[in-house]
Amino acid sequence: MIVKMKFINISGPRNDIDRVTDTYLSKYEIQLESALSELKTVDNLRPFVELNPYRDALSMANKFVGYLDNPDKIKPDATLALDDMFELVRTANEEYEHLQEKKEKQKQAIGAAQQKQQIISPFQPLDCNIQEVLNYRFIAYRFGKLPIEYYHKMQKYLADDLDAIYVEGERDDTYVYGAYFVSPGEAPKADAIFRSLHFERITLTDEYKGTPSQAYRALSREIDKSQKEIEALNQQIADFLTKQGPQLVAAQKRLQELSNNFDVRKMAARMEENKEDYYILCGWMAEDDVEKFTEEIKNDDKVFVVVEEERDKYFGEPPTKLENPKLFKPFEMYVQMYGLPAHNEMDPTIFVALTYSFIFGAMFGDVGQGLLLLIGGGLLYHFKKIPLAGIVSCAGFFSTIFGFLFGSIFGFEDIIQPLWLRPIDHMTTLPFIGKLNTVFIVAVAFGMGVIIFAMILHIINAARSHDVEATWFDINGVAGLVFYASIVAVIVLFMTGHKTPAGWVLAIMFGIPLLLILFREPLTKKIEKKSNKMEESKAMFLIQGFFELFETLLSYFSNTLSFVRIGAFAVSHAAMMEVVLMLAGVEEGNPNWIVIVLGNLFVCGMEGLIVGIQVLRLEYYEMFSRFYSGSGHAFSPYSQKTESNSKK
Incomplete structure (x- = not known):
């Protein structure tokens, strides 16, 4: 789901900006925009020109925390005041530099002794x-x-x-x-x-x-002594850092927050009016957060917040923030790979999660291998939070379901009975076609349903954007939906032995939508009351429209047949496992279990990868291309930047 955004302006006394940033903005997710760029209608705006007072101390604190072992596991000392943090970092740096100077002198002594050894060594x-x-x-x-x-x-x-x-x-x-x-x-x-x-x-x-040999040994003793001194200094540094670790971690985190808070000035603007100096901040915030924020600052007389209602008119497209249930969260990766939805588009994450998992399961139906993907992907996602692992786990769940439907477990098809059919040998007789594998027929029928559903999503998205042409006359709009749905209905009626509509009804069902698609440009201009002047001649318009219609009909046909791959991979999976079992000697009654295990792992890895890519291709080219543009830009909140910087 796409989180609804609102554009807000925050202002107050200039010297209060750090308090507001630290108290409020660090708690809420807000994508700050440059106030100088966005508030073009406001006069007397100036940029902040101030040096960050925390930068040098933060740099030293980052250096020392980087020297610590597992700083993420150190509990920060929360008792330090800000002045104490500056003093801590300063004294730590002095002590560290003093110890480093001693180390450097010992290193120089080792270098000089080694150089002397190199001279005297051949004369021993x-x-x-x-x-x-x-x-x-x-x-x-x-x-x-x-x-x-x-x-x-x-x-x-x-x-x-x-x-x-x-x-x-x-x-x-x-x-x-x-x-x-x-x-x-x-x-x-x-x-x-x-x-x-x-x-x-x-x-x-x-x-x-x-003697030369005595001199060489004396130099070796000097080197050993200096190396021990360096080890002692290293231990002294380690003890010092360990002792100061909780305080250094606390100082680093707090200085990081304060430094980032101060850097908010880069996005802020100053405004002087009636001898008073104000700051102005503006940006996008989730609608729910806006309500909480305004409620929290209602008694703060130094903070003024204005929520802009006509955000699109003045401040452009809002950023996109996706918020989906945990089960579907990993599939946001596929959506982001294609492009984030614009604010007025539907979030296709749930659609992708359901269709991708379902199609993968149908193409890779096996109880045993499905459970491997389910458990392995689930564990990896739980511990490592890798989105692809979550996707594999969901796909494995549907693979397990289809494994029961197909009666296949690790390639064995004589252990459990199929709840539906066996893909490799179940056939269906169709009029004018004859016998055809049932899963091929079901795959094409499923594809027709998915294409129709994608067209409906396209119409909804186009209606949200108030795009008349895309809503009514596009090949995926109402006209295209009526045409394609009519074809699907006629095919279903014919294949099931029912009567098809009369010829004149078919002519209307097919002809009118095609005419609307052909003349979509002039019809749109007519509805929108725009100039109806054509850029090319009528003959050229008709010729170009004819070839576009022909291309549209071909695309309907090819897109529908593209779903045959679902059935093809279901059959090929069963065939590959038959080959594995044959090589293992299952038919002879004395199977080689090593071959069975390795064969299952090979098929699970290789075919699982191929099926995953093929399903993603169906998602992008046969579904997304019909209803989804992916023209949005990501929501990048200030608090998120602060957190990511503090981890570095």
């Missing part, structure tokens, strides 16, 4: 005290690395002639790390030779204590 095999080496006076030294291929050349060709000792450290795939020692007098010659061997020097400083 060297058994020498680094500080003593750095203080040698009569021996020159060079730490560095040699490419492996040049190291081998040095050993092979220069080892005997080189007046230097090369002490090897670690190796990798590319280099041999180490140091060479030489007398100061031979140092220039040795340096020249090692440069020719692409030796790269690595500088060691007196920061390293003891």
Whole structure:
């Protein structure tokens, strides 16, 4: 059902806007509109130009609440005053930043130690005290690395002639790390030779204590110490946040409310009159909420509310809010996918819920598989609130009913007797046609009934919109309904062996509606007393009208036959389950239950998906297209925005 909306104006002293927003608007659903845009006839309107005083504190509160584990499960501390919230957020931020600075220093210390480790690590095999080496006076030294291929050349060709000792450290795939020692007098010659061997020097400083391996282990201890310090700081932060959690959550929620309330100024306007400063807010509210709101503020002398009666004339189309029973609520998803109804349209949710579930059940009739969809979809909808799961559950209920009507349970058709018929083998004899599967006939008859009902809904919607052409002369209007219903009546009479009306009666029943459809444009102009001048010649008008009528007749025929798919899927479902049982060896008396279970799951999943899509196609193309435009826009209340923002 579509909730009836009213457009209201709310005004009062400018400095009272926060109280009104916090006290009233946060409790009721109202879609605020820009007062500057909507109230064009009011003079002296100005926008609010104020900075949100809660934004910075809210940003910090959001940050801290985001650090908490499961903040939704923390009970807020409701004892904090607003000033206490600001102080709490400020002190929490100072404490947090102080601890973060300590962590950052420890991270920097770890980075520096790891960098030193990276330098000293390749020299760990060297058994020498680094500080003593750095203080040698009569021996020159060079730490560095040699490419492996040049190291081998040095050993092979220069080892005997080189007046230097090369002490090897670690190796990798590319280099041999180490140091060479030489007398100061031979140092220039040795340096020249090692440069020719692409030796790269690595500088060691007196920061390293003891041997390279000792220095490496000392650096590891420093890193471990800093990591433990970081863990302690993390625990300190966690304890701090846990302790302050209830207060931080309370502050975040309240600051969120106040920030959103303050942001109402974006939609408000200011008006100065007789040295008094007023605010003006306007928007759409449900009719029931308007009554409650006006009743609540009747004793509040600072709030003035005006309910606009001619809403459509001045403020455009009202937004659409759907309100349906819980059983049909999930099917609103399909309506929203097509488009929300306009305020003067009928809400098709209940129609979709009943027809979709019924058709799905007829195409997927099986007691066992229907119960699986019913229970599985119901549980998923109960715990996760997924609309599609609710739709599957309703469809499963009707599948179970049709399963009893068809006598099928998990594909077995010899366990229970059908309350109606078995789709795969029940035939009916029709005049001029012969034997035809009964479910095909029933599916087409059902389709005819649905199309007629959709035409009636179209007429109601068109009448609500005061659309003369759509009401009387459209192919889905009164003329189209009379024509199509006449055809259906004649077919039913003929197929059941009853007498059909005389030829002249048929000519009237079929001819007059078609003529009305053909001349719908000039007839509408005549009724609405508009100019009857035709844009094209009469001959062109008749030719174009003839082809449109021909297309209309084809569409009636194709739309009706489209419902044959209901019977086709009912038969194919039974046939697929016969194949599953055959593969499982049921006919041989020794069934493979694994094949039966997997086959049922496969058919339930694959065919259930296909049937769901096909039923949705019937809903959209064969039903919705006849009576529903879906041109409405969603109702987006201020309180809903506040709630969604507070969850972020």
